[in-house]
Amino acid sequence: MDATSEGDAAQLLEIQQLLDYSAPQPTYRDMLLAGGLDTTGPGVTMAVSREALNEAAKHPELFSSEGIYNLGNTRPLIPLAVDPPGHSKYRKILDPLFAPKRMDAIEDAIAARANHFLDTIVDRGGCEYHDDFAVPYPSAIFLELMGLPWEELDTFLRLKDGILRPGDGSDFEEMARVQAETGQEIYQYFDAVLDERAREPRDDILSQFLAAEVDGARLTREEILDICFLFLIAGLDTVTDSLSCFFAFLAHHPEHRRQISSDPAIVPSAVEELLRWESPVPNPPRLVTADAELLGTTIAAGGVLMLGIGPANVDPEVFADPFDVRFDRETNPHVAFGVGVHRCLGSHLARRELRVALREWHRRIPEYELAPGTELEYPPGLRSVRNLQLRWTN
Numbered sequence: 428m429d430a431t432s433e434g435d436a437a438q439l440l441e442i443q444q445l446l447d448y449s450a451p452q453p454t455y456r457d458m459l460l461a462g463g464l465d466t467t468g469p470g471v472t473m474a475v476s477r478e479a480l481n482e483a484a485k486h487p488e489l490f491s492s493e494g495i496y497n498l499g500n501t502r503p504l505i506p507l508a509v510d511p512p513g514h515s516k517y518r519k520i521l522d523p524l525f526a527p528k529r530m531d532a533i534e535d536a537i538a539a540r541a542n543h544f545l546d547t548i549v550d551r552g553g554c555e556y557h558d559d560f561a562v563p564y565p566s567a568i569f570l571e572l573m574g575l576p577w578e579e580l581d582t583f584l585r586l587k588d589g590i591l592r593p594g595d596g597s598d599f600e601e602m603a604r605v606q607a608e609t610g611q612e613i614y615q616y617f618d619a620v621l622d623e624r625a626r627e628p629r630d631d632i633l634s635q636f637l638a639a640e641v642d643g644a645r646l647t648r649e650e651i652l653d654i655c656f657l658f659l660i661a662g663l664d665t666v667t668d669s670l671s672c673f674f675a676f677l678a679h680h681p682e683h684r685r686q687i688s689s690d691p692a693i694v695p696s697a698v699e700e701l702l703r704w705e706s707p708v709p710n711p712p713r714l715v716t717a718d719a720e721l722l723g724t725t726i727a728a729g730g731v732l733m734l735g736i737g738p739a740n741v742d743p744e745v746f747a748d749p750f751d752v753r754f755d756r757e758t759n760p761h762v763a764f765g766v767g768v769h770r771c772l773g774s775h776l777a778r779r780e781l782r783v784a785l786r787e788w789h790r791r792i793p794e795y796e797l798a799p800g801t802e803l804e805y806p807p808g809l810r811s812v813r814n815l816q817l818r819w820t821n
């Protein structure tokens with residue numbers, strides 16, 4: 428996600444370009460070899476080692492999430508842009524809605540969704556993976572959970588892209604305008620749906636937001652809208668991005684793909700290893716609130732600290748052979764879902780969706796490759812792959 432002012436946004440985009448989103452791991456290696464911190468540009472530091480990441484996450488009062496996300500929202504995104512102690516109230520309400528038990532209950536529905544979209548492509552001999560599977564599959568599941576209409580998927584995708592991909596990075600004023608306009612539309616859309624749910628509650632997450640209480644108090648309408656804003660962008664984008672990175676990797680690595688096709692039991696550890704290797708959310712930002720020491724280096728107040736999830740996931744202090752992708756790792760303590768209090772709320776849902784997708788896809792389409800002449804595209808933002816033209820080879 429992007430950060431604060433126009434200048435910061437430009438600088439963060441430069442960092443993303445520096446990282447080469449198609450294959451950032453060699454840059455991660457260079458950063459780690461140079462030390463635990465990387466001073467990427469004036470005012471921007473990246474915590475690259477796991478030690479640096481863990482230390483930074485212990486001090487949200489110094490490395491704050493407040494005021495860092497300026498994505499067309501007029502109030503803080505909840506809970507992402509709220510620091511402790513206020514943050515815990517929201518997690519108390521939200522965590523149970525995305526707990527593993529809840530995900531067990533919807534696993535069959537998730538598999539049915541995967542097969543529904545596989546039905547539409549399996550006989551075609553190939554597909555554009557991003558648009559034909561990676562977008563509709565997790566979006567359908569997410570909209571159903573939230574209680575939002577599938578027929579309006581295109582509207583939700585337009586709103587999500589208006590926030591996360593408002594332009595190509597060449598005109599920051601225009602990008603900010605698109606985000607601000609889209610942000611207003613998001614607030615208005617959810618306000619109207621919440622009015623409906625207040626009149627007629629359903630068995631969906633929006634109705635649960637309205638009914639939820641913590642310490643005897645309900646969430647205000649504004650708080651619920653600020654949660655919905657974040658959910659729209661977090662819930663619709665991240666699994667799509669992860670799937671596109673995973674399948675680009677698998678299309679390029681037949682020996683890994685065949686491990687999955689021949690032994691589906693390996694899927695859970697394959698998902699963890701691909702999350703580690705691809706790190707789809709590579710470097711969430713924090714605002715430095717006061718001059719701060721991190722691994723003995725002073726980081727000046729007012730700057731941005733990027734939490735280098737990507738490099739920390741190939742830190743040799745944590746992983747043996749970090750640059751080998753091995754589906755047989757016995758333990759895999761990766762940080763693809765973040766560290767500290769803001770660790771991903773949707774990780775159980777995301778894991779379930781990724782596992783089911785890998786299992787069902789390879790059961791039905793075990794052999795595929797990149798269609799000849801395909802040029803993969805890696806847009807700025809979170810790591811994702813476009814124009815992923817696949818064709819079946821079995």
Ligand code: HEM
Pocket residue numbers: 492505506507508518525657658661662663665666669707708711712736763764765766768769770771772773774776777778
């Ligand atoms: C593979 C997919 C996903 C990845 C890699 C991912 C990654 C992350 C990361 C790294 C963070 C921490 C950000 C930070 O520290 O600033 C985060 C936070 C969050 N994620 Fe995810 N995420 C994924 C899927 C989802 C899904 C499906 C949802 C929908 C419910 C979701 C909802 C959230 C929320 C609400 C937060 C903020 C948590 C807080 O601030 O307490 N994520 N995610």
